[in-house]
Amino acid sequence: MASPEPVGEGLKPSEKKALAELRLKLEEAISANQLLSPPPPEKSKNRVTDSGPGPDQDPQDGAALWGVPLLPSRGHDGTDAILLKFLRAREFRPSEALEMLQKALRWRRDFGIDTAAAAEVEIGLPEVRAATYMNGVDRDGHPVCYNSYSVFRRKDLYRTAFGSEETREKFLRWRVQFMETGIRQLSFKPGGVASMIQVIDLKDSMSSSMKEIRSMVKKLALIFQDNYPEFVAKYIFINVSFRYYACHALFSELFTQRTKNKFVFARPNKVTETLLRFIAPERIPIQYGGLHREDDEEFSPENGKVSERVLKANGSTTVEIPVVEPGVTVVWDLAVVGWDVYYKEVFIPDDECSYEVLIQKEQKLEENVRNSFYINEPGKVVLTIDNRTYKRKRILYRSKSKPTIPLYNMLSHPVVKSRKSKSY
Structure with missing residues (x-):
């Protein structure tokens, strides 16, 4: 059963005060049309635009995220859930939380997240798309996203995803859009599950010839930290080599302490043991030591308890x-x-x-x-x-x-x- 993620319940008095202050600041910024800075005079070459409002734009208040209006006076059930994510990411400092929210909205505009064309990003071979997939939930009901980079041992797949700056940008955009797809499985209602688990399988991806993968993992983690606060409950890195620990030490200062506290590392001989701490065995894929098989005709997570x-x-x-x-x-x-x-x-x-x-x-x-x-x-x-x-x-x-x-x-x-x- 999913553990409820509190929206207003369970907050300390100081946290409730911070939420009320952020609501007031946000209401003023939207009313004064100051939530977003004016668009740049020239379109970025990577920016996708269209003539109408994006799916997250609300024609009445001019700002929405993931289908949730940001204007507090609208009284939407999910508004406080979104605001609390930004507050928690900034240790309940309202001014900093508002600034983070504004930067995230500008990034979404410039990256083209909310346009129809962004949803159609394709990266070619099905094997490349299969490197990232959603599979079940953890013990607390969080959807689990698996990222397996071992498929890129094949040189043709590696070139498809990381062979040039253009293909790397396309893969990055596709992976961010996949994050948006995962968010659709979440609930911003009181008591709902509003974050997910990211499992990153680094098996066979740490050779010197695959440095682009390490760079991509770092870029994605930073994007999620800065623009998707509190959407990832845990980052579980599995099949981690000693080389990765050295690489992680080099860029760990780029992450906030709150983000680093979500990192879990598992050496190859500890993969199943680590995943079992968070995910029931009937939901862990068999390649990671669990008992979940795709399209299983004998057992399902619901009728095949372990x-x-x-x-x-x-x-x-x-x-x-x-x-x-x-x-x-x-x-x-x-x-x-x-x-x-x-x-x-x-x-x-x-x-x-x-x-x-x-x-x-x-x-x-x-x-x-x-x-x-x-x-x-x-x-x-x-x-x-x-x-x-x-x-x-x-x-x-x-x-x-x-x-x-x-x-x-x-x-x-x-x-x-x-x-x-x-x-x-």
Whole structure:
């Protein structure tokens, strides 16, 4: 269940006073038509314009953000939620918050965020667009955006996205527009979830030949910090190399302390463990050690809740899936955080006169398991996990049973078609 993000409730008296002061300053600036500086005399070569108002322009008050009117006297439910984002980013200093808001509005105008053409930014190959995608929510209901740069190991994809200043600018504009798309999933109503999680996968992206990616990550983080305050609850950097720590130290002074407090770093061997702190295992993609599969026909995050178990060092445990009624197929998922364990699957019938069935002989587990077995008599499927290391492991698993008609039964009982009598 999503944790409510307070709008007015829970604020300290000094914070309520700051919000009231910002509302007053904003009302005066909009009434005096001083919220935005006059447009520059010459159009920027990168600026996209059109003849009419953009989707975030309100014809009555002249200013809106993400569909929310900024004029406080309009009494919109989301206005205070937007203002509090800027206040929190400036430690509840109203004058600085108003200045930040004005700069963000000018940046949106000059960047062309609010124009129809901006929404049509394309960057070519589908594989490039697949490097950034939304996938589920975290434990508190924040939408999760994944950014995976390992696809750019392919030289053709790298050239498409970062081969020239023009392609880099296009990728940047597309990625910012994708941020706008993610914001549409948020709610600015009281109690709504109004921020998201950004997961940045740096695997295979820190070589000297891929310096443009590092520059792009920095640019995007700065853009989000300056123009999307409090829209990112956490930046989770995964598959982080020692080289990245050195690079991060060089430009970390560009970020505010509030932004840096949102950074979480995970080395390659800590990726799943780190993500589990924020995201339920049934929502973590399988490539990151979770149990979520795209277009999964067996489980969904809603009907495929995952159970967890701790496996002690130098210990062994079993997961038992009992089956009372025969004629079903049992399907199960299993993953081990930290891997480096041995794994076996057997079916043990309740009838002592029946034979055990070895489903999977013992092997070293190096990836997530998805398996199934048809049960023709009561019994149980037993999954055995053997930890021969000196480190504790964390086991994630789930299962389901579904009625099944064996194929040989269907073949041995062909359908007899009735013949209609003919009239002559």
